[in-house]
């Protein structure tokens with residue numbers, strides 16, 4: 001009978017390790033002495049000591065070959081949140097996560113750390129200092145959020161001390177930093193097309209934007225503190241910068257830092273939200289004839305015009321989490337990392 005080699009606790013796999021968060025996580029894990037395997041549908045870079053396994057996480061056999069002798073799995077793969085492909089979200093975030101859990105159990109993985117999202121409780125209305133015990137959104141604002149909820153439930157329900165398989169979910173919010181393909185590039189694209197002149201609402205709404213290295217720190221703390229006798233088992237943790245900021249001040253700082261004008265004119269929130277819903281309906285009706293990708297989707301407008309910031313007290317207490325990089329330092333580093341997106345570049 002073959003004996004299963006006990007995996008080293010420093011051998012881990014990052015599913016989605018070619019992505020924005022995944023790559024930062026891989027780099028930090030390597031710095032901390034972990035042996036890292038990346039599993040992704042694409043290879044975005046090379047790094048000494050990191051092995052790449054190309055495959056779709058819905059394919060259990062492909063996953064199994066990447067998880068050999070791995071003790072910790074970080075699952076941070078997802079289709080891009082801006083997509084409106086409902087079946088893709090269902091296939092990857094829900095069915096695929098079931099496959100990831102199954103593969104982890106078969107491969108003898110001991111810990112699974114899921115990158116969830118604070119948006120799992122967001123329904124488009126204000127959240128102020130939200131704690132992890134807020135109920136999941138009953139009317140999720142888009143397919144991305146709906147499937148992130150199902151994904152988180154699957155992973156937390158799979159936690160089993162009897163099976164020696166422990167799970168935890170990290171809920172970051174508004175991740176930004178160098179190489180982010182979303183926030184800064186979409187913002188700059190909107191500014192270049194003259195769409196960033198307006199502030200949606202009165203501009204006083206507070207939100208969390210979280211520096212990518214702080215999010216990585218939260219993931220690694222969670223993996224290292226997750227033990228059978230710890231309070232982490234089957235729990236979700238908000239990881240934020242712990243410095244809520246006015247949405248429009250943050251956007252303005254990034255824009256001005258890159259040489260663009262800050263938005264100044266105010267538009268009523270209800271009007272812009274209504275228009276974004278109307279536009280979304282029109283794009284749905286016209287989809288068989290023409291593909292339109294609106295900049296101001298109902299989700300983005302809701303995020304831009306409401307309060308949504310979260311307490312990370314639970315992470316502070318159970319993980320000893322403190323954000324290593326302050327918001328100001330994070331904005332400076334981020335702006336400096338995008339010379340190609342500067343005005344006139």
Ligand SMILES: NC(=O)c1ccc[n+]([C@@H]2O[C@H](COP(=O)([O-])OP(=O)(O)OC[C@H]3O[C@@H](n4cnc5c(N)ncnc54)[C@H](O)[C@@H]3O)[C@@H](O)[C@H]2O)c1
Pocket residue numbers: 015016017018019020021022039040041042055056057058075076077078079080092096115116117118148171172173174175176181182
């Ligand atoms: N960016 C944010 O603001 C934010 C905030 C909260 C939570 N999250 C979560 O963090 C995680 C990482 O987000 P990101 O911003 O780095 O996204 P990203 O798009 O940069 O990375 C996702 C990675 O997953 C891979 N992937 C997608 N489908 C796959 C599949 N079927 N099989 C294998 N790999 C697949 C992609 O190729 C990509 O490399 C996601 O789970 C996302 O829901 C992101």
Ligand SMILES: CC(C)=CCC[C@@H](C)[C@H]1CC[C@H]2C3=C(CC[C@]12C)[C@@]1(C)CC[C@H](O)[C@@H](C(=O)O)[C@@H]1CC3
Pocket residue numbers: 081116117118119120172173174175182183186187190251296299300301303304
């Ligand atoms: C309306 C406007 C000014 C648009 C430009 C910036 C947006 C592209 C950007 C602002 C807040 C961002 C955000 C996300 C995507 C990009 C933004 C809408 C997420 C929806 C990405 C997916 C994550 O899970 C969400 C989270 O909970 O952290 C993000 C929330 C903030």
